[in-house]
Amino acid sequence: MTHKQFDDEHLEHVLHNAPKLSDHRSKEELLNRLLADARLQDNVHLQEAIQQPIEDEQDQQDHSAGQEPTTRSKLRQM
Amino acid sequence: MNDSVFHRLYDAYHQDVFQFLIYLVKNRTLAEDLAHEVYVRVLRSYDQFAGNSSEKTWLFAIAKNVAIDHFRKQAVRQKHSLDFFDWETEQLHSTTPSPEDMLQASDEFIQVESALEKCTGDQKMVIIMRYFQDLSIAETAQILDWTEAKVKTTQHRAIKFLRQQLQPIKEQEAKRQ
Numbered sequence: 001m002t003h004k005q006f007d008d009e010h011l012e013h014v015l016h017n018a019p020k021l022s023d024h025r026s027k028e029e030l031l032n033r034l035l036a037d038a039r040l041q042d043n044v045h046l047q048e049a050i051q052q053p054i055e056d057e058q059d060q061q062d063h064s065a066g067q068e069p070t071t072r073s074k075l076r077q078m
Numbered sequence: 079m080n081d082s083v084f085h086r087l088y089d090a091y092h093q094d095v096f097q098f099l100i101y102l103v104k105n106r107t108l109a110e111d112l113a114h115e116v117y118v119r120v121l122r123s124y125d126q127f128a129g130n131s132s133e134k135t136w137l138f139a140i141a142k143n144v145a146i147d148h149f150r151k152q153a154v155r156q157k158h159s160l161d162f163f164d165w166e167t168e169q170l171h172s173t174t175p176s177p178e179d180m181l182q183a184s185d186e187f188i189q190v191e192s193a194l195e196k197c198t199g200d201q202k203m204v205i206i207m208r209y210f211q212d213l214s215i216a217e218t219a220q221i222l223d224w225t226e227a228k229v230k231t232t233q234h235r236a237i238k239f240l241r242q243q244l245q246p247i248k249e250q251e252a253k254r255q
Contacts, residue, residue, distance in 0.1 A: 011241055014190050015209035023096040023113065027088055033114055034084075034121070045121045048082035 083124050084117065087137055094211060095141050101206045102145045104191075115144045135220040138213070142203065142221055149199070193243035201236035208233055 031049060040046050095116060100109035119140050127136055194202055200222075207213045207221065208229075215233075219226045 008237055008241060011190070011237060011244065012209070014184075014186050015205065016212075018101070018187060018210045020093075021097050021100045022093050023110065025110065027085075027092075030088070030092075030114070030117065031084070034117055037114070037118055039118055040121055043121050045083045045124055049080065049084035 084121065087120065087133065091134060091137055095137060098138065098141055098206060098211055099145060101210055102202070103148065108148075112141075112144050112148060116141045119144065131220050132217075135217050138207070138211075138217075138221045139223070146199075189244060189247055190240065193240050196243060197236055197239055200232055201239065204229060204232045205236050205240075 034040055034046055035050070092113075096109060096113050099112045099116075100106060103109055103112065116137070120137065123140075127133070131139075194205060197205070203222065204218060207218045208215070213221070215226050215229050218224075218229045222229065224232075
């Protein structure tokens with residue numbers, strides 16, 4: 001068998017080294033799209049996803065004044 | 079730090095799920111749409127997640143179902159009929175990948191990807207899960223709701239089929255040199 005032949009080992013090597021294809025969008029972009037989806041209106045898990053950063057950032061604001069908090073409306077503007 | 083379902087699953091698995099989808103459909107915009115659909119189903123059904131499997135295999139099972147639903151709808155649109163789409167025997171016809179995505183691939187990998195398009199749907203799914211996503215046989219079996227033996231058999235047949243498809247190409251290349 002020459003090096004030009006596709007044996008199972010070589011094939012598995014090529015398959016294991018498939019290029020990594022990533023999603024270039026930000027998490028905020030994904031969240032905004034979910035917020036705009038009518039099927040998720042009042043979904044408790046989506047509410048949690050957008051509420052907690054507000055609380056976190058408000059905590060941070062206690063330590064650093066003047067920082068703009070992340071809000072649902074701000075998320076939608078991104 | 080936000081430990082809600084969305085943030086936790088996104089941080090742990092988003093890029094893996096996206097890669098699984100983009101290799102299945104080979105179209106970035108479509109993979110983005112399907113990833114959105116995955117999150118819609120996840121957020122709507124998370125309360126029914128019983129914890130019988132890991133969150134990872136549960137998430138991939140949803141992604142697999144979203145992808146199969148897409149291919150079924152596509153098949154219906156193309157055939158203009160309501161024939162049942164059998165993903166275990168039919169091919170999953172994906173579209174051409176974007177030039178940006180193709181740039182990352184070696185000539186050899188492009189040949190493999192092209193041969194993968196000729197596999198049956200279940201073979202393609204197993205190859206993507208086992209090799210591109212590095213999922214174990216047990217994880218793949220859970221996601222597909224198969225036995226581990228079926229995963230192994232399908233993987234073996236897929237590798238054999240791919241080798242048969244690729245061997246003549248390699249022989250032609252060798253003759254030209």
